[in-house]
Amino acid sequence: MEHQFTPTHYFTTLGPHEPVLTVQPGDSIVTTTVDARGRDANRDQVTPRGNPQTGPFFVDGAEPGDTLVVKLDSIVPNRDWAFCGTSVAANVVRPDFVRELPEAGMAEWDVDVEQGTATLTTPESKLGRITLPLDPMIGCFGVAAKGTQAISTATSAEHGGNMDYRGFR
Structure with missing residues (x-):
């Protein structure tokens, strides 16, 4: 059944x-x-920032410890703009490199869903107005943590979470 x-x-x-x-x-x-x-x-702030999740959905018959297979049939951008950070996240490099990271900023992109491209529009970019093919993915995806825990979507572990895994497409 489709919902x-x-x-x-x-x-x-x-x-x-x-x-x-x-x-x-x-x-x-x-x-x-x-x-x-x-x-x-529409660029409207509809919920607080911090990797907000759609759901949760309950799979009838699923029990703790079960492996759930989720197939993403299609991921289509729902807007004509995007953003990304301009620096590597401090938690993915050795601690002694953190002080050498450039100040984090945001870059903006124009998204052309029909053409399947995104064009960098941030004027101060060293890359200029580069256009790249779209390759959408889900950044955060997971299941409820054990018991009554509420785990931040900023992290990831055995329950899933913020993985930015390009295999989710």
Whole structure:
């Protein structure tokens, strides 16, 4: 069965939140997301920043410890703009390199969904107005943590979380 789900609330933790939808194994969900800063397709701030998550969805019959197989049939940008950080995150380099990292900033991109491209528009970029092919992925994805824990979507562990894993496409 295919479910059309329009989110009205988002969470920045993976935890014991009430499910917004119960599905059966093999069901499909068509939905939308917001960006890591909580902005929707119209640039409206609809939820606090911090990797807000759509859901949670409950899979009927799933038990703690089960392996869930999730197939992402399609990921399509829902806007004509994007942003990214301009520096490597401090938590991914050796601590003695952190002081040498440039000051973090934000770069903006124009997204052309029909052409399948994104063009860097931040004027101070050393790369200039570079255009790259779109390759959308899900940055945060996971299941509820054990027990009553609520784990920040800024982190990742055995429950999933903020993985920025390009294999989620």
